[in-house]
Amino acid sequence: MTASVFFGCTFIAFGPAIALFLFTIARDPLRVIFLIAGAFFWLCSLLLSSLVWFITVQISNKESSSQQKGLLIFGVVLSVLLQETCRFGYYKLLKKANEGLLMLSAEETMPISIRQLAYVSGLGFGFMSGAFSMVNILADSVGPGTIGIHGDSQHYFLSSAFMTMAIVLLHMFWGVVFFDSCEKQHWWSLAVVVISHLLVSCLTFQNPQYVGSLVPTYIIVFLLGLWAFFCSGGSLRNLKLCLTCKDKDFLLANHRPR
């Protein structure tokens, strides 16, 4: 419980997200607005699910711990479903807003494409989800104490950090795949997104057996990352051009010489 734990866990959990934000979103105020709106929608979904959970807890038997655990599991499943519903709602709102934005702005073309919106909104969801899961834990890690003094796992902070990083990246990938499947009306891939979210959350019920939850989660991160990459127009050829700095469109868009 030292500063090194604090900084280590912060950078593990939020490093990729902050890097993505700084390099791709921070310069463009429109993207920042949509990021914050995405975070807001995630927050609304959390509020609704907490409300339902709170009501069920109040009318239940507070003494029985197995019932409370069952209610918590119900809360988790409900929250996941509500999050995906809010993502769908955000998608619908963005489609409507696209037309409005086009009217307001002086230019002919859209200032921001639906794919960029998918990425930005997914990252917004991810930021908020990660922050809500991790910030209290980080604040506690700065102070004095011993982890797992009552026999719990010693790796609480580290596993939380890794799980949070996975969740942030997953939200981003889910955002991209979700919006893409809504655009192309592929409802089966939408269902796969929802099911993978449920799967990841349900895997965490095994904590503190971290092997059972973290390893499959990272496999899902990798697979969804690949899927999102191909969904958003990536391909092996694109990747090769990008990595060898020969992609003309990318260089032009970033005003860099060859």
Next chain:
Amino acid sequence: MLFVPVTLCMVVVVATIKSVSFYTEKNGQQLIYTPFTEDTDTVGERLLNSVLNTIIMISVIVVMTIFLVVLYKYRCYKFIHGWLILSSLMMLFWFSFMYLGEVFKTYNLAMDYPTVAMIIWNFGVVGMICIHWKGPLQLQQAYLIAISALMALVFIKYLPEWSAWVILGAISVYDLVAVLCPKGPLRMLVETAQERNEPIFPALIYSSAMIWMVGMANPARHAEPTNQDTGTFCLISAYNPLALTMLRGVKLGLGDFIFYSVLVGKAAATGGDWNTTLACFVAILIGLCLTLLLLAIFKKALPALPISITFGLVFYFSTDNLVRPFMDNLAAHQFYI
């Protein structure tokens, strides 16, 4: 655009609240504007006292705003200038001296009076020059953020708990009324300034644009009539009367900064939960987005407080009471949603 200064102000206030315990200690001292104590026996009495405190505070603000508008209408510019200079003097010298003292106490740093005098003197004088005369835009923006944060910290310290929440609600209602009603004092101020083609006092508004530097020197000087064209973008707040037709750039009253920071600071002060603070922060930023959107649609002066403060209050109470137990339970079992 406006996110960065609003975020910075809130970050400064939250960081101070979390580290310097002075601003969360209650020692029974209250402002004279909130004379009723909240140390009562019953809940009903406490509620009544906080409502009475709010009524007094809002009436003081209404009276001061009307006084300012009357002074502006009858062209008593020197009086207004003197008033603004005195209040910014107090903020820049006295409050920042107190703040520095508390920071030194918190981190147990030894300091001597001559060094502090040098620091405060330089800070204050450069601040006065930047705000009331000419200076680099970013330095002026930094000073305005600093005094908003200091004012918000004073409010957080000296306003009693429930009164602060009721005051936040009441002041957004007042803001709505004062800016949108035809006889509202702030609307009259803006219209008078528009008729006279003058920019308004730089000490009370935060401007994000470069062009502002031209109009900063002397408000009595008539601005060029070309100021009138497209894009009148300004946001008005209750505590500070606000600006005018400008070619570019959005302006936000310092009172808006102050009350946003009061809300987030109080969320950070009460309870050790960071989730509530984050939720209020996002809610306020979304409210600001929506207000800017309305500004782009309606193109006239709009109140900046109501939407943000409403969202902020709703999210504060709901996150504190509903989301916190849920997230605490999830974290205890390490379930992720």
